[in-house]
Amino acid sequence: MKNFECSPKAELGHSTLIRGPRGTILMTSFITSPILLRPSLSRLRPLLCRRPTMTSAQDKPHKAAMDDVVSGRFRRKPSVFRDWISSAPDAKFTPDDNRYRLYVSLACPWACRCLITRALKGLQKTIPVTVVHHYMGPKGWRFVEEGEQNVPPMCEPEPLFGLKMIRDLYFKADEQYGGRFTVPVLWDTKLGTIVNNESSEIIVMLNEMFNEHAERPEVDLYPKELRTEIDDVAESFYNSLNNGVYRCGFAQTQGAYDEAVGELFDILEHFEERLGSRRYLVGDSLTLADIRLFVTLIRFDPVYVSHFKTNKKRIFDYPNLSGFMKDLYQNPKIKETVSFEHIKKHYFGSHPSINPLGIVPAGPDMSYLDTPHGREQV
Ligand SMILES: N[C@@H](CCC(=O)N[C@@H](CS)C(=O)NCC(=O)O)C(=O)O
Structure with a gap:
């Protein structure tokens, strides 16, 4: 194993990357005690977004999370966008009112962690939400369209750019994106990018970073x-x-x-x-x-x-x-x-x-x- 390295403290949510030469990802292994890494995780993003060679990233066939099966076992891939909202003076993402938007599915347990945290803190006005259609097709989650019939509860057309699919949002953030097109997505309207797509981290930020704008700042879900x-x-x-x-x-x-x-x-x-x-x-x-x-x-x-x-x-x-x-x-x-x-x-x-x-x-x-x-x- 001497050519391989286990990235130092690279707890990507729940997994540790095992990397080979030139940063190729060989495997992920589950760890038992995660440390929530904050802005430093953004350094790892390029490692996770492998560049396509023959076709552009947008042309690649969609692979859903359920395709991540190794030896018959489902292995969930780590989320890729892992930036952190902070009120530090030099922070890229500051906790401003009405700057971020959450993209969710009401079916998805990971996205609903964020919705619950947002609701308990009273952040509905500060962080608006867009709900995707419940059907996840061959190209992933889609938004409902203007004038569409039988729209499921709470769904609306994508309000910022009129996008059709969640995948379009990922390519807006990074046109070479090569990861999964998952919800939740915390989108920054100021810089036009994804801040974070890992629910276990988004809920920590929602709990503590927006108290100035929250209707219930006294609610502390992560004392x-x-x-x-x-x-x-x-x-x-x-x-x-x-x-x-x-x-x-x-x-x-x-x-x-x-x-x-x-x-x-x-x-x-x-x-x-x-x-x-x-x-x-x-x-x-x-x-x-x-x-x-x-x-x-x-x-x-x-x-x-x-x-x-x-x-x-x-x-x-x-x-x-x-x-x-x-x-x-x-x-x-x-x-x-x-x-x-x-x-x-x-x-x-x-x-x-x-x-x-x-x-x-x-x-x-x-x-x-x-x-x-x-x-x-x-
Ligand atoms: N680790 C992510 C997981 C998110 C996730 O897997 N979401 C599913 C929905 S339940 C998804 O969007 N899957 C899209 C796909 O498989 O293409 C988180 O906790 O935020």
């Missing part, structure tokens, strides 16, 4: 004294749960599926127990860790159980996990970010290799989410 614990807990369920459901659904061998589903239900049992004696995952109020858990739980019974074959149990069968989920769901700011229409139509309609005919199941009945959660007593 300084709890940060290590929040990061450790959230990281402990990233690969097995948040990403674990995808590892089950996108597995291409029985062995890869068995491994993923085993880890998934082990971690669910663990958090079922943990939440038996505490209302929230860390401390005694809601934090980013809870948001990161919630976005996966809320999609579990309506989608993952059948679509991703995570059917050993439902969240409904776990009293503490389902109580926790109801507790968060019943917060009106969180509820407004949950659209089962987007969620169900996206997953069942956008993965032809899993559900070729795109038929969306009718159930389950999720009305129990509005019944008393009893979590005040925990």
Whole structure:
């Protein structure tokens, strides 16, 4: 291995890059304890955006995240744009009012982490949102068009440039972009580029950088004294749960599926127990860790159980996990970010290799989410 290097402290969200000569990326390996890297990550962007040789980047066939399968196992690629908003005097991206726009899908758990944080802080006016259509086709996410019929809830045509696809936004930021065209995207209208497309970092910025403009600056979802614990807990369920459901659904061998589903239900049992004696995952109020858990739980019974074959149990069968989920769901700011229409139509309609005919199941009945959660007593 002496020609290869593991990039120093290059925790790209959840992975470490193993690089060969001339910076070629040979593989990524999962790490257990991430350190959120701030502006320095932008240095790594060129390494991740490999330049095309024969065709221009725009001409390359679209590969969705679900194509990232190695030896039958789904491996999520690290996000590429990793700049940081800061009020430091020399900062490139400063926390100005109405300067940034979030591009999201209401189906996407990663994007909904950002929407929940934005809603809880009261940043709706400061950071406007554009919602894409729930159908992710062969070229990725698209915007609805002017005059389009049957527009799904909350969707609007792309307001800044009249773009058709999320991929167009990536090429506006970098015409040689070679990564995945994912949501969320935090776009800077001043410099005309993407600041960051990694939800675990966007939520930290939304929590702390815009207090001057927030309707609820006193809400702190990432208190300084709890940060290590929040990061450790959230990281402990990233690969097995948040990403674990995808590892089950996108597995291409029985062995890869068995491994993923085993880890998934082990971690669910663990958090079922943990939440038996505490209302929230860390401390005694809601934090980013809870948001990161919630976005996966809320999609579990309506989608993952059948679509991703995570059917050993439902969240409904776990009293503490389902109580926790109801507790968060019943917060009106969180509820407004949950659209089962987007969620169900996206997953069942956008993965032809899993559900070729795109038929969306009718159930389950999720009305129990509005019944008393009893979590005040925990
Ligand atoms: N690590 C990213 C993951 C984002 C992600 O994978 N988003 C999915 C939607 S759920 C996506 O946009 N996929 C587009 C594609 O696969 O082409 C984050 O947390 O922000």
